[in-house]
Amino acid sequence: MRTLDQWFDEYAVSHQNPVNKKIHYICVPAIFFSILGLLMCIPSAIISNTLSLNSPLIENWAAIVLVLLLLFYIRLSVVMALKIAVFAFLCLFANFYIGQFVNLLLVSVGVFAVAWIGQFYGHHIEGKKPSFINDLQFLLIGPAWVIQNLFATKKQ
Template sequence: MRTLDQWFEEYAVSHQNPKNKAIHYVCVPAIYFSIVGLLMSIPSGFISSTLSLNAPIIENWATFVLIFVLIFYIRLSIAMAAKIAVFSAICLIVNYYIGHVLPLWIFSIGIFAIAWIGQFYGHNIEGKKPSFLKDIQFLMIGPAWVVENLFSKK
């Protein structure tokens, strides 16, 4: 199993151009955020009736899926998993409130589409294919790479 640093090293190969990196710093979190919103938009009757907590922020498919996402990160780094957990919690809370103002699924699809257009534009600038085309796990490494690059003291 690769270490988080090995993943980052390989991911960084196709993310050298400053414009592409800047686009990723915006678009990767936007995609993550929009996926949380899309998952929150799925009716969660099964989860709500099973948990019966009366806490809609956590009784949804996004929270269920994020548990498995965090397991992936825990296997790589407890510290990174904690950072992603904080970001995930923020995504859950903000999406919850957006869902009270706008149809969350429509808003999320719009963010998702715009962010992916940005990603592919960034890779066009870079002149290299997105890493996930080589290994789908890079879709999980992207958010960690952004967190590491934006918030580390390296």
């Protein structure tokens, strides 16, 4: 099993160009956000009837998927899992809020499409194919890599 640093090292190989990196810093969180929005749009009567927590932030498919996703991150790093959990909660809250005013499905589909176009444009600039082409697990590594890079402390 690879460590988180090994995943990051392999992911970084196709993310060297500064423009591609900046695009990823925007598009990867946008894709994560939009996927949670899409999952929140799936009817959740089964979950609501089973859990009966009366909380739309918890009783939806996005929350269920996040629990499974966090198990993947916990295996790699508890600290990273906590960072992802905080970001995911913010995404859930924002999606819930957006859904109160506009059609969340349409917003999520739009953000998803534009963000993926950005991703592929970034890889066109980079001249390398996306990492997930070789291993789908890189779709889960991308958000952690962005969080790691955006919030890394500068070394003196």
